[in-house]
Amino acid sequence: MHRIGFLLLDGFQVMALATQSVFEYANMVAGEPFYAIDNYSVEGGPVASSLGMHVETRAAGPRTAVDTWIIVGVGDPVATPTPAAHLDFVRRAAPRARRAASICTGAFVLAEAGLLEGRRATTHWAYARAMQQQHPDIRVEDDRIYIVDGPIWTSAGMTAGFDLALALVEKDLGADAARSLAHKLVMVQRRAGGQSQHSELLDMAPKSDRIQRAIDHARKHLSQPLTVEELAQTVHLSPRQFSRIFTAETGQSPAKAIESLRLEAARLMIEQSRHPLDVVARETGFRDRRHMREAFVRGFGLPPQAVRRAARA
Incomplete structure (x- = not known):
């Protein structure tokens, strides 16, 4: 025992x-x-x-x-x-x-x-x-x-x-x-030790329901281009109004927020699946594997391959 x-x-x-x-x-x-x-x-x-x-x-x-x-x-x-x-x-x-x-x-x-x-x-x-x-x-x-x-x-x-x-x-x-x-135990997922404590969705913490709806829409459609015009339309605002309110409530621009959501989704796929990096890049909305690598180095200081190796270790 x-x-x-x-x-x-x-x-x-x-x-x-x-x-x-x-x-x-x-x-x-x-x-x-x-x-x-x-x-x-x-x-x-x-x-x-x-x-x-x-x-x-x-x-x-x-x-x-x-x-x-x-x-x-x-x-x-x-x-x-x-x-x-x-x-x-x-x-x-x-x-x-x-x-x-x-x-x-x-x-x-x-x-x-x-x-x-x-x-x-x-x-x-x-x-x-x-x-x-x-x-x-x-x-x-x-x-x-x-x-x-x-x-x-x-x-x-x-x-x-x-x-x-x-x-x-x-x-x-x-x-x-x-x-x-x-x-x-009804645990939705088994989180690996290398997984981040932080969540981009929590860090944004918008103050209004309409900006939250826009973020939810972005999260569910990450594989699509997701323009400011599209997000603004989902909450019935002009692109200019949307950008101003979004930045005021989250502290970052819509483009930066979308990249952060893509990064978080890509990191989770890399840590928790065996999908090739090309597939991960496509499913999370990056132009290609090279574009995803650039975003990873910018956001995490590590390329995707290093994140996968750390998760497996």
């Missing part, structure tokens, strides 16, 4: 506990109790979550036998220093386990314990810069869902914990079990 220990600290993000369902359902898929899950704290007893509710925990000691430690983060790791006893325990316990993982800002605990030194890691994008400034010896990648560097796994914020947990199950039980598990 594989023992998983969730290490909690006062003020922990309660959503992290929802990822325990991944291991619960993994046992159902496996047809046997493959995982055993427990909540721990350094002193044991009730631990208060960020919502104020308390969770009962077992005391984590030097003889605690755990295969995978999952370090749960707090709401604001910059304003909430990690207690020394908590850090001391992580320093001792993590190397004895098969692997150690963090959800969201739990990466700060691993960093403060010295376990991320010289490694690649990620955390919630809102705190990635602070983590890099505080720990310059870590290669913080703020645009990743989760990262595996040897026995250390780190994930981005909130729902990315589910992706990390699912990846742990895939590592233990295989790809078929992970696919079946994702289906049972």
